[in-house]
Amino acid sequence: MRMITFLLVGLIVHVVFFLSIFDIYFTSPLVHGMTPHATPQAPPSSRLVLVVADGLRADSFFTLLPNGSSRAPYLRSVIEEKGTWGVSHTRVPTESRPGHVALIAGFYEDVSAVAKGWKENPVEFDSVFNETRHTWCWGSPDILPMFAKGASGDHVYTHTYPAEEEDFASTDASRLDTWVFTQVKSFFQSAKSNASLRANLLQDENVFFLHLLGIDTNGHAHRPMSQEYLDNIGLVDTGVAELVSMVEDFFGHDGRTAYVFTSDHGMTNWGSHGAGHPSETLTPLVAWGAGVHNARRATGPQPYSDGFLQDWKLEHLQRVDVNQADIAPLMASLIGVPFPLNSVGILPLLYLNNSEHFKAESMYTNAIQVLEQYKIKMTQKKETTMPFLFTPFEHLTESKQSQFINTARILIQLEKYEDAMALCRTLIARALEGLAYYHTYDRFFLGCSVVLGFVGWTSYVVLVILKTHANLNRNPSVLQQIPSHALVRLSLSLTVVITVFLLIQRSPVTYYVYCLLPVPLWYSVLKESGILTDLFRSAPSLPLWKCFGYFVLVSFGIELLVASFFHRAMLTVGLAVLSLWPFLSGLFGKAKFRSLSWCLGCLCLAAFPLMPVVGREPNVHLVTFAGVLSLFTSACYLWSSRPRTTMHLSDRQQFVSQLLHVAVCAYVPSLTHSSLQQKQGLPLLNQVISWSTLASSMIVPLLSSTRLFQRLLSIFLSLTATYLLLSTGSEALFPPVLAWLMFVWINIEQEAMLAQGVSGRQELSTIDFSANIDIAKLRQLKLDDIRRSYFFVFFIITAFFGTGNIASINSFDPASVYCFLTVFNPFLMGGLMMWKVVIPFIIVMCTFETIQVATQLSSRRTTAAG
Known part of the structure; x- marks a missing residue:
């Protein structure tokens, strides 16, 4: 009873520690209660068309074809003749939801809000759509609903296709974009005969939003260098050209429509996104129409040293880069709606083609809007902090706020617009610093x-x-x-x-x-x-020299583990050092074969931290080879214990069936890959095998013998079968190599126990962990248990960083789950990828528990030693 209480308290304490991470680092930055602010000057546009090409990389869009032509000729002509262009810099995580929130609401969504709901609006925030008179949206059911549900009133209208259409195995994902353009055409056609709809369309402060998912889907399925991805860019370009012509015809070429074309995130060469690689964070931005500057020639060296201008053949045109959140205030300024209340974007003035007075007033409005958030945040923190403990943000005290505002207002009245705009930029920068200061105050x-x-x-x-x-x-x-x-x-x-x-x-x-x-x-x-x-x-009474040695070695080992969080290659160094353990400890003379196996296993495992976490090209042949290696490893397990192992008929039948199951799972990824390459979709049989394998991996090991050897073997085969189905290349080799090393570790620890004079060693095949434990045979803790605990921690971290980690889940690549599903489902796909990361953990944990039993140490005594 006391042990159960201890474990429950420990669980509660660790849950509290885990949840504290979200309160300390991932709390929502949003505040409420601000007053909306709009530019008092008349806006240059009556309506705005926002086109977001999901997953479009900047280089894929701007780079010319070998013959000097563009794969997006219409938008290229806009850049060169009648628009302003640049690069929109996104932030991590480079995913669709936070990218669209930054574009349309002007702030960068925190992790906890993303985790609460992908399609919903889990936290209340303002957006450009919410401030408009009407907004019509067409596109993905994963993106549009959160802005409709987050809007006050009923003026955001969404038109989405079924979620089943987002299939990475589809023959042509560009049909998603074709659907959007077709729906928009039908919408404007119907408006000609619908008087009430036409009246709404002719009003000011309207937005039309087209979310185009085809490029992103083709990039995931075929990679950004594929013909499908590149052809999809051309389809989008043609669709935008037809859209502009249709909109201009409907509104009688009144010159009151502004257009913004951009992307929510890019994509890596291997078809993933989520991290911070330039291919993911650099997206195109093209704006033209009412209120936007025409193309301007560069009058001197441009302030960009990334080399892209020369590669894109655009060095003769002025490039204007922005942060992704800056697009929201730009859109609000163009159509004259209040800036989104939660926006932290800074209005990019170089895109605006208007009077200096309008620009100064817009910057002033932008500054007041950001300052309002700062004031609310400061007031909240001041009210919840004792006066003698409250330390205000010294760069923007209440007196300095008044000074900034009054000075900016006076400068505008004196028509010193440049000075006013510079002062407003300073005020915005100070307010953003203050927001961060109070957000992290506690x-x-x-x-x-x-x-x-x-x-x-x-x-x-x-x-x-x-x-x-x-x-x-x-x-x-x-x-x-x-x-x-x-x-x-x-x-x-x-x-x-x-x-x-x-x-x-x-x-x-x-x-x-x-x-x-x-x-x-x-x-x-x-x-x-x-x-x-x-x-x-x-x-x-303790061996002081041995204590000191352990202290030095463990201290060095802990430093090495800390370094591995920043440099994965440090795990390779650690494994190389661990490979020498039998030789340095004197075990080599007593167990030569196992010592050599340990050394070889460590060196083989040491190769994996040197491999990239993401970015591997799919290689299903390696997955098949990993299956063969797993079968060979299992056979070696059985052969090494053959003289001492007597399997019952039922255990032997289960063992053979699991071996056959692993062989099937090794072939399924190859069959699935071939089917998808031929654009025949995911075979139903493969999907059934995959899901049944996942379900059975939780149950089948429980049906195996309670003898330690048989249970370990059953767990390994069940987990390996699932891991093979979730693999796309070399990472599939990790579990069999890790499992082989773990098996050797178990055996060599028994030799180490004998070397210490602890008698009564039992063979793994004879240990029944369901039997009652003889307390008299359990030993006390020894210094060597510190080493075992360190090995456990080291292998846990190796399991985490060996082939992947949370970062690899963040860099979303759905190819790993194609054996299970190809229709986009972020939480289900994320859950499967998380299980893939956890599988090596389970192998290491089962090994450590086995070592406790094999070395006659109660598991109650060892958890804390680690």
Whole structure:
């Protein structure tokens, strides 16, 4: 019962630590209660057409064909004759949802909001669409609904195709864009005979939004260098040309329509996006029409040294780059609607073709809109912080705010527009700095609370382990003589003080958890702290040279693990060092074959951290080879234990069926890849095999024998079958290599145990973990268990960074899940890719648990040692 309580408390503590990450680093930056602000000058446009080509790379769009022509001739003519162009710089994560939020709402969405819902609007935010009179949208059901549901009133109208159309295995994904253009044509045709619709269209402050998903889908399915992707760009260009002609005809060529063409994100050469590679963050931006400058020749060297101008043959035209969030205030300024309340974009004046007065007023409005957010944020933080603890943002105090505003207003009245615009840019920069300052105001305080709680929990676990599982000289200590009621009074006093402090500051409920959790943890530490005295008293009886050696080696190893978070190649260095362990420890002379196997396994595994996490070209032949290697590894497991293993008939049948299952799963990716290349879609049989394999991998190991060897083998084969289906290339080789090394680790640890004089070694094939444990045979902790715990942590991190990590999920490449589904489903696809990352973890954890049993150490004693 005590052990269950300990585990439950530990689980709760770690859940709190995990959730604290979101409160400290990923809280929403949005504030509410601002007043909308619009430019008082008459806008140059009555309506705006926004076209977003999802997944379009800047270089794919701007680069000319070998014969000197453009694959987007109409938009190229706009750039050269009647529009302003540049590069829109996106932010990580380069995904469709945050990209569109930045484009249309003007702010960069936080991670927690993205996680709450892909198609919904999980947090209230303002957008350009919300501020318009009417907005009509056509496109993907994954993007449009969140802006309609986030709008006040009922003036955002969406037209979407069925979600099933977003199929990466479709014969021609460009039909998604054709659908959009066809629907827009039908819409304007029907408006000619629909009086009420025509009246709405002729009003000012309208937006037409076309979301084109074909390029992104073709890029995922065929890669951005494919003919399908490049031809889709031409189709979009033709569609935009026809759209402009149709819109101009409908409105009688009144010259009051503005056009913006851009993309939400780019795409890597291997068909993924989500990270920060330039191919993902550089997207095209072309604006033309009412209120937008015509093409201007560059009058001197342009402030861009990336070399793209020469590659794109556009060095003679002025290039105007923006941050993605800057497009929202640009659109708002063109049609005269209030700037989105949550926008942090800065109006790109070089796109505007209007009077200096209009530009100055627009910049002033932009500055006031951003300043409003800053003032709300500052007021909120001031109201929830004690006056003597509140430290205002010194660069934008209330007096400096008034000074900025008054000076800018006076400069506009004096017609010193350039000076006014420069001052407004400074005010915006200061306000954005202040927003970041107040947004992270509590970060240090919360971080200290969480660190204090984490250190307290770690200290308590270490003390409990030492007390329960180490032979120490028991002696009364000073701390042990402190009355328990004094510790209780101290804890209660601290609890009351912290609670009152948080109540006065009107802190959120989660703050109480983070700040109060350390109190009971440190109370428990102080109650058990006498064990430290016992440890010091026992120190003379310990092998000091060995303790010192372990301390130095573990310290070096921890530094190496920390470095591996920044440089994956450090894991290769660590594995190379670990390969020498049997030779340095003297185990080589007692187990030569296993020592050589350990060395070879470490060196083979060391190759994987040197491979790219993303960017691998698909190679289904390697997946098939990985399946063969898994079968060979399993056979070696069985052969190495053959003299000692007696399998029951049912176990043998299950083992053979699992081997056949792995062989089938090794062939399914090749069959799926071939079918998709021939544009025949995902075969139903392959899909059934894949999903049934995933489901059975959770159940089949539970049906195997409770003997350790058979259960481990069953787990490995089940997980390997699933991993093969989720693989596209060399990463499929990782599980069999890792599993081979783990199997050798189990056996060599038994040899190390014998070398230490611990008798009673049992063969893995004879250990039944379901049997009652003989407590008398369990041993106490030894210094060597520190090494085992370090090995465990090292292999866990290797499993995480070996072939992929959270970053590889962020760099979304659906090719890994094509055996399961090809229709776009972000959460289901993300879940499958997360399971792929977790599989090596499970292999390592099962191995470590096996080592505890094989070395006659209770698993209760080892968790904390790691």
